[in-house]
Amino acid sequence: MEENLVRSSLDFLKVLERFTLESKLLACQKYSSRIMTCSQVDMVKAYEENIMPWEIEAFAAYSIVYDTNDATEELDGKTFADTITLIRNCWHSGLITAEENGEYPEAFMMISALQQFPVQGVFLQKLYRYHYFFTFQNDRLDMRKVFFDKMGVNYEQLEEFAFLVFLGFSKEAQDTIPPIELQKVLTKAFKDKDVLHLLSIGKEEYRKQLFSLYADNIIDQYYGLKIQYLYPFISGQDFTYIPSPYLVVNAVTESMLNRITLRDNKLRREIGKEVIESYLYDIVGQLDTISWISPEIAYKKGKANLLTSDVIAAEGDAVIFYDTKAITPSLKLRKFDAAEIEDDIKIYAEDVIQIYNQINNYLDGLFQMDKAYSKENIYGIVVVLEDAVVSRKKVYEKVCNILQDAVNVSEEEKNYICSHIKILPLRAIECMILQNTSILPELKEQLDKPEKWYYYTYTNTTTENGIISSYAQYEHDLKGRISKQG
Secondary structure: OHHHHHHOOOHHHHHHHHEOHHHHHHHHHHHHHHOEOOOOEOHHHHHHHOOOHHHHHHHHHHHHHOOOOOOOEOOOHHHHHHHHHHHHOOOOHHHHHHHHOOOHHHHHHHHHHHHHHHHOOOHHHHHHHHHHHHOOEOOOOEHHHHHHHHHOOOHHHHHHHHHHHHHHHOHHHHHHOOHHHHHHHHHHHHOOHHHHHHOEEEHHHHHHHHHHHHOOOHHHHHHOOOHHHOOOEEEOOOOEEOOOOOHHHHHOOHHHHHHHOOOOHHHHHHHHHHHHHHHHHHHHHOOOOOOEEEEOOEEEEOOEEEEOOOEEEEEOOEEEEEEEEOOOOOHHHHHOOHHHHHHHHHHHHHHHHHHHHHHHHHHOOOOOOOOOOOHHHEEEEEEEOOOOOOOHHHHHHHHHHHHHHHOOOOHHHHHHHHHHEEEEEHHHHHHHHOOOOOOHHHHHHOOOOHHHOOOOOOOOOOOOOOOOHHHHHHHHHHHHHHHHOO
16 A cells, blocks of 8 residues: 555646646645644644644645646645645655664654654744844854845844744634734735745746755655745745745744855854854753853863863753754755765764763863762753754664774663763753753653653653743843834
8 A cells, every 4th residue: 555655656646737826825824824823833733623734835835846827726625635635645665665674663753853843832932042043243253244144134024024924824813813903913024025035936946946856756845845944935926825824934943044054064163153052051041940050161181172062051969061063954864865864873973972071071080060070960962953863772872883992881881871961952952941941850850761761852841930031031022023013
């Protein structure tokens, strides 16, 4: 059954050629709005509606791929539902290979997370992070200037636009805010023609960019990056559509970072070193539970000049070493490229070893902290900007193999590494810290539970602790700026 679906070349999608682009994209917009609350894409609503955001995104992409200018029929609900179901049931050949190799759970988790995680979470948290990134200024890097020089607008215009569009298209907002008020919200947003132009793409250019990434491989187009993550507005001579309105947030955050650093590795490194490290230090330092915090510390090992992890933060008798990595998943991962997966496993393993070495250097007395900490109370987190979601078990196996080649690592040391040093995406750290909640209890809870050592995240979002001060101030300022616009 599954193999037949893969070999079908997704011929069923040709039915979309019969329907007008307008009817197809408006159907996407309608269902997108239904799963949007005033603050996020609501996965509970998505389950209730029996449609996932990534399925809508794929349908929108295929609506453009399979579009003809002489189409006259209006898309009906049954065709929409049937096509979504068929899209849902299609498998990439990479999943079939993984199943045959006994690696299906890991492959499925990787591709699912790469598709699903980018649209999840409270959108204001994402805007807060990228406001920090794109307005950052110190004596070495002026991101305000860099952003304006590359994009021609100030970042504040983008975040205000995204906030208004998300709110205006949310079904929850539509059910509670009078239509005339919502109309004012969207009118206010669309007045900024510069931002609208920046986030729009023509139908033919959309097709061209999609095929430049995936040629005519329709399955890869499903699992791959959708062009609307960069350009959520599809424009033409007489129309502008937004099939997935929630993607306006992705377009002004992580996608915008990719746009301004495109073919500029030097800037990417500078952002990693100056901006992301500073961001993590600032938000961790605002946690009520922090008893001591330090940026990286310079020290010597023999004649070598070394630096500790980027941020070291203590909570009572425990301390966490945070090492930030400005890496993002390659598009090859979405094609189940075995060499790329292996490369990422190796990169993550080396990052874990880097923190492990820092911990050992501290225990060897090569640098000092505010007080003495026992090994059992020292933790490490490799903080990746965006997670490649490769198998954690394979990462730790690679760690042990690399270390074994250099020194004889005991079983006790292997267990320490697996239980005390984690790889987490910034969003997983952020969703707790911005809510003024420490991740330390989650790290302690899994110490003696080997079945949890290979988890992809350790989070427990809360509301009872309030939110950290800079996040509260950001929300106040953003809403204040928008209110003043009238």
